[in-house]
Amino acid sequence: MEFLAVFFLFLCTPTTIYTLNYTFINLPDEHLRIYFSQHKDISQICIEDPDCPYHQFIDLKNENTNKCWGYEQNCNWQEQNARPHCPGDHRGWVKTKKNQEETFFTQADFGYVKQQIAETHVLCEALFPMDSSLECSKHMRFCRGRNLMINFTDLAHREEPLRYKMDVLKQGQIGGFCKLHRERLQEYADHLSPLQSWGPEMRFFDEMTERPMAANKCDVIIDKPTFIMKIDATVNMYHHFCDFVNLYASQHLNSTHYTGFDQDINILIWETYTYNSAFKDVFKVFTKNPILDLKTFRGEVVCFKNIVFPLLPRMIFGLYYNTPIIYGCEESSLFKAFAEHVLHRLEIPKKKRKHSNVIVTLLSRETKYRKIINEAQLMNALQNIDEIEVQKVSFTRDVPFLEQLEIIRNTDVLIGMHGAGLTHLLFLPDWASLFELYNCEDPNCYSDLARLRGLKYVTWEKDELLKREFDENDPENAHAAHAKFTNYSFDVDEFVRLVMTAVRHVEEHPAFEKDLEENCVDEDCTSNINQIAGTIEALEYDESIEIDSDFDKFAEERKSAKEMFKDEL
Known part of the structure; x- marks a missing residue:
């Protein structure tokens, strides 16, 4: 490792570390234990300094097993802050599950950093x-x-x-x-x-x-x-x-x-x-x-x-863009850490919950193409569902980006047409779902990004239940060949079914339940959601109800379960 010797003093400053004011650290709480594990000298100074604000993040007994990102020289697989989650089949890319995990880690996680080193x-x-x-x-x-x-x-x-x-x-x-x-x-x-x-x-x-x-x-x-x-x-x-x-x-x-x-x-x-x-x-x-x-x-x-x-945006087999991702894996700790880092340093607030409802945000487009023609109809259908709180937003230049991030950080299900605005998914909470309403025949772009971020991904499944509208000012249909150059209307019942798929994922996610416990101002939030979840789980395992083929009946029973607790909520 010849470069380590050459750059041992790289980025040194004249500041004497014994007079630290610690402001240069400014990292999310989730990253501090790793930071102090990496920099033992700073850790020791903090321990000896009664004014150091980070005592709680220093592992005095060396009991913290998740103390490295995975690229450090002495970091073994078990000590990494997070390891790849690969529940799916690798489809023949590699021979073993361990190979699958290692491949994903190298392609799209801190293993990429390790490879560059x-x-x-x-x-x-x-x-x-x-x-x-x-x-x-x-x-x-x-x-x-x-x-x-x-x-x-x-x-x-x-x-x-x-x-x-x-x-x-x-x-x-x-x-x-x-x-x-x-x-x-x-x-x-x-x-x-x-x-x-x-x-x-x-x-x-x-x-x-x-x-x-x-x-x-x-x-x-x-x-x-x-x-x-x-x-x-x-x-x-x-x-x-x-x-x-x-x-x-x-x-x-x-x-x-x-x-x-x-x-x-x-x-x-x-x-x-x-x-x-x-x-x-x-x-x-x-x-x-x-x-x-x-x-x-x-x-x-x-x-x-x-x-x-630094690393560049369009490298061959690079990060984020042109990233080949092995099948069956998700949740890059690098992408999660990036999101946490950005939200922390920009001081984007996590709001207290006023209820246990799932917060659904529909991203409306004000562009020429890829508009939702029957958007009002779809919004009306969602507003009739008791267990969700729905909002429509349009992220134009008139909406400051920090305000956009605040909305997204406090969203559980994000819905939108294929487009750059879906990049906001990076800053959704860990339990969230992305519903790319229609991928416009570009199936991998945001499904891969959602996979890297570790989110549930849903998209339109039945082309016969959507309608395209071509531009009346384009009589030759010059753009008709490409799905990105038109607008769409969607079957309402199918839309609601897919939204509820995304909602169910949120409700059943352990991190969502934990957020309700820690972040809801209503003391009854947790007990109510647990009651509802238990009733829904019973319905989902009721063999008399085929959810895919008899969705209307399932939705009716689900609504009845919700009504049982409506007064309490």
């Missing part, structure tokens, strides 16, 4: 502490360096906007004072595509003859750790969250130092467009500083003391 090697080697250094994982999916120089002087003469360009740099415009392993660099720079790797930039890396900072080669010296990002489409939630998930995973890749998740870092976006997005608040999870871009340093030679080139 294992594949990371030094490309430019420091011989002395003040030298430069560069290391990258295979295919240059992830790189990081120390005391590196980047020459942006040519940008002063380029008038065209730069985005997704592979010629931002030329030979020798990125480099450092270190021993360059050129053959390995060329071998690793094999994925030459803007959003797939850092090959387009690192192929121009050169070995310098003197230390750039000591030799006054820099117009600007950046002391703060800097993450340089090449980002996907910022107008689309699904694609932009490819950036955020991979940035979070990269922080784990780079977390050898106790300040690995500190928000006092720079983020520089590798383009000249000024960053703006409806989802810009998410960057506050990672940095408290303004977002930089290539205009910031146009015409200057810049030296970075610590620099990270």
Whole structure:
């Protein structure tokens, strides 16, 4: 593990750890035990400091078995915070259940981080502490360096906007004072595509003859750790969250130092467009500083003391996008940790429950296509079901993203047409269901994302019970061939049946019952829901009622069970 030795001091700050104020930690409660297990020195300081706010999260007796994420050097399978849940058949992908679990962990969980660490090697080697250094994982999916120089002087003469360009740099415009392993660099720079790797930039890396900072080669010296990002489409939630998930995973890749998740870092976006997005608040999870871009340093030679080139949004066999997921597995602890991290740092509140009803949110679209034609009819049908509370929302630019997250965090069942808005599923509670009303012949996109997040996924099953409406202004039906370019109406009874499938999953989930116990202001919440669940369970096992073939009868009996406790609820 040669890179560990080279980067032992990576991201060190002048701060003496014996005077910590602990604000740099700022992690969800669920992550703190792992953090203190990883950083024994900080743990010891906290133990000896009566003002440390984290005493309850330090395992004094070393009894905590879930003390690592799974990528750490000394973390064995049994000690991981969470292991893959693989209840289904792998369909011949592998030979054993253990192989299935390990495959999923490597494809879509912290095992991916572990694999990147294992594949990371030094490309430019420091011989002395003040030298430069560069290391990258295979295919240059992830790189990081120390005391590196980047020459942006040519940008002063380029008038065209730069985005997704592979010629931002030329030979020798990125480099450092270190021993360059050129053959390995060329071998690793094999994925030459803007959003797939850092090959387009690192192929121009050169070995310098003197230390750039000591030799006054820099117009600007950046002391703060800097993450340089090449980002996907910022107008689309699904694609932009490819950036955020991979940035979070990269922080784990780079977390050898106790300040690995500190928000006092720079983020520089590798383009000249000024960053703006409806989802810009998410960057506050990672940095408290303004977002930089290539205009910031146009015409200057810049030296970075610590620099990270994180995982990218469209890597071949990457995370989130282009992720091959083995059949039968779900619940990536990486995706769950990402959601917890974002909700914690953005301070999205978890509201108290006023009742035991399942909260159903229908995401309404105000776009040209994929609207629900009979939306009012479907909403009316849901409002007649006593055991749910239903709301309709439309997440336009007029609704601040933090407000959207608050709605989603307090939703049990999310319903919506295929579209980027369903990416909100990442921030649903663990017991939630996603009902992708119609997948528009793209069956894997959100079913896979729901599987990664560990949620129940439901979608429309009977095409004969939906109707398409083509655009009257498109008489040639130019868009008719694609299911995403039209609007739909849905059979009401079938819609209600599928909603209740999603609702039943929530009601029967142990985490939902626990949430009622801990988070409901009505003291009778738990007893009522347990009574209802028991009655429903009895109905579901009543052999005289065939739920699939006789749903109306089942629904009637279910409603009767609910009515028994209506006054109490």
